[in-house]
Structures are given as structure tokens and as C-alpha cells.
Amino acid sequence: MSSRLRTAVYGVAGVVVLLVIAQIIGTTGLLGPTWPPITEVAAFLFDPSNHRLLGNALAATVSEAALGGLIGIVAGIGFALIAALLPLLAPGLDRFAALIDAVPAIALAPFLILVFGREGTPVIIVALSVTFIIYISTSSGLDSAGRPYRDLFSVLGARRAVRLGRVDVPAALPKLFDGLTLAAPAMILGATIGEWFGARRGLGVLFVSAMQNYRIELLWSAAVLAVLCSLIVYGAALLAQRAVVRRFA
Template sequence: MKKSRLIARQPDLMNRKTEKLIPWGTLIGLALIWEGSVRMTHAPQWLLPAPSRIIHTLWETRTLIGMHTAPTVIESLAGLAIAVLIGTLAASCMEWSPLARRALYPLLVATQTIPTIALAPLFAVWFGFGMGAKIVVIALVCFFPLAVSLADGLRSADRDALKVVRTMGATRLQLFQKVKLPSSLPSFFSGLRIAASHSVLGAVVAEWFGAERGLGIFLVRAAKSYAIDRVFAAIVVISALTLLSVWCVDRIARLVIPWHYRNRLSA
């Protein structure tokens, strides 16, 4: 019996491994096409550098890029942490009080109608050109997906489970702690993945409007000097940081809510 189950699971394992390799294969294929096109057309390096040139630039400027990467990472993490705290409080308030939901939800939506690139210079004027202004921008960018995802997750708690716990004499706080909060964790981590990706991009945009160090200012300086290979190198690092942040959130989610992933695999 066990042997037959193992044999049945082998194709599924192979399919999962193949699915993981497909994005890497696609990326390598596109890079090869890009490299070949640049070499065949003899495109100038200042216009469109080949992937091999970008890799060379990454290695050549690794110390400089590392120096600019550190502030961006710190700003992203700080802004994301503040957004998690405020977003959790806002979502909890909206779940606890219908009045708070009617008051706060329109404001949450309104924050998304204002582009980040318009807020960054305002915060620079109000809070200065230090790290604090950038963290505020990042927190605002990350706040919406976190708060809305968690609020929706809290509202979509299993009604049957709520009824059972109510019949056992649970208080409103116990209902929140024992049923609503655990059932909202998948939604929370979905919002956190989006917020984590936005945190890096928010930091880069905030650095455009005043910073001594950071990938955003590195990108601006490279573009102004027509060092397009450095521009692409910065884009590669920004993309890598974004993917890494999303991957870290996914790893944490698998540790915190393993039952959610087991249910998905068995479905």
C-alpha cells in the first residue's frame, strides 16, 4: 500500500520540480536571445548593453553597489515593519467596530489614489532628506495591501467555527483570538507578499528625491552620466531584492501556517 502511494506521488514531485525550473529556463532563454541580438546588431553599449556586460559591471562595481544597497534594505525593512504594525491595528479596529470600518476603509482606498512619486518630494520637504522621510513613504506604500488583506481575512472567518466557539461561551475577544485571527493569516501573508515587493520599490522612488546613498540615487546618477550598464546593474539588484523579500515572506508563511500549504497541496 505504501509503495503504491509513493509511486503515485512520484509524478507529482516531478511536475513540481519541472514547474520550478520553467521560470529559470525562460529567463536564461531570454538572456541568450538578448545577448545574441546585441552582438548581431552591434548595438552600442551606452544604448543597450549585453547581459554579459551587465554581469561584468555588477562584479566591477560590487563594492559601490553594496554600499548603496545597505541603506535601501534598511529603509525597506523599517518601512515594512511600521506598515505591518499600523496595518494590523487598523484592520483589527475595522473588524472590532463597524463605525471604524466605515471611517477608515475609504481613507485606505484614498491613499492608493495618490501616486508615490508625488508624495516623496512632499515628505522630503516636511521631514527632511534623512532616512525618516523615506521610511514614511515606504510605510504608506505598504500599508494599504496589508490592512485591506487582513481586514478581508478577518471578515471571512468560518461562520460554523464561530458558532461552535460562541456556544462554548467564548467572549468577543476570545472569538477574535481563537478563530478570526488564525483564519485571517493566509490573507495577511498574501498582503505581506505584495507589501514586501512594494517596500523595495518605494525605497528606490523615495531615494530619487534626495539621498546620499541608496539604489535609487545610484540609479539616477548612472542615468545622468549615461552609464546604462550601471542602470541595468541597479535594476538587477533591485529585482533581486524584491524577489528575495517575497521569498522570505513565503518561507515565514510556510512556518507559521503550514496547514494552509498542506491543504493546497492535497486539493
């Protein structure tokens, strides 16, 4: 058995074991009535009468995550290019990015609600965290072409913008896509945090209302949907990243 196949088999087996344990905890009531059997969560998810509620929430969260993610990707790449082309601005942008990362999203909420409104806040929280990740990964990618390449372009008499286009940007692509794989779960997390501050719809709203109304299957179903979304985006980003690495590294 090749090591890759073995890894895959172990991984699948591990997930199955995890699900079985969760199911046993649920059916035996080991952790009380608030840990449902996985089969009941699945039944709830597949029950057509729940699809409208879950679908609306999912659509709201996914569209916020997608819009915020797009803004974040564009802004992150843009700021990284600015820092690369205008080195004078780079130290400020680097420190600002580190600060944005250290600031808890919840602390920004009052400010964001005032400026962007309750419906816009989830999008902006997603955009901020994605901007940070993409800025850092792109910047370090733009720095990643080694000294020989820099020396070569310097000796060839290339202007900064020429080197950026011909070496630094292609060399940065693998790291940029690394950043995208990381941004995937951050997108869903950011959207649901933003929804806690007064959004009308979304998985984040569903988590809180299901908890308060003691609707355990709904709570778990929404959580499963959030995890699946993150994993799907993560998987897509991972595939793209592998392809880019094959081409550019």
C-alpha cells in the same frame, strides 16, 4: 515527469532563454549601445572596485525598505485589529486605505518631505504602501473565518475579543502572509521612489545619476540588484506563507 517538476524546468528554461536573448541583443547592438550584454553587467557587478558604490546604495535602500516595511506591517496589522474590534471606525479606515492606494506616491512627496525630511521620506513611502497591503490582507483575513465559526462562538457565549484571538486571528494568518509576499516588491519600489526626492544615497539615486552620466553598466547593475532584493524578500515571504497555510488552513 511530474507536473511540478515540469513547471520548474519550464520556468528555469524560460529565464535562461530570456537571459540569452538579452545577451544577443547586447552583443549585436540590436537596440543600440544602451543595451549592454548581460555578461558585461555581470562583470561590472562582480568587479570589486564597484562594490563600495553599489554596496552603499544597496545598504541604504535595503535599510529604508526594511524599516518602512516593519512600520507598515505593524501599522497595517494594528489598524486591521482596530477595525475588527471597533466596527464603527472600520468604514473610515477602509476608505482611507483605498485613497492611500489611489494617491500616487510622487504626489505625497512635498507633504512627506516637509514632515519627515528628505532622508525619512523613502521610509514613509515604503511604510504607506506596505500599510495599505497589510491592512487590506489582514482585514479580509480577519473576515475570512466562515459563518459556522461565528455562530459557534456566539452560541458558546464568547466575547468579541475571545473570538478574535481564538478564530479570527489564526484564520487571518494565511492572508496576512499573502500580503507579505506582495509587499516585497512594493518595499523596494517605494524606497527608490522616495530616494528620487533628494536622498543622498540609495539605488534610486544611483538609477538617476547613472542615467544622467550615461553609465549604462552601473544603471543595469543597480536594476539587477533591485530585482534580486525584491525576489529574495518575495521568496522568503512565499516560503513563510506556504508554511503558515499548511499549519492554519
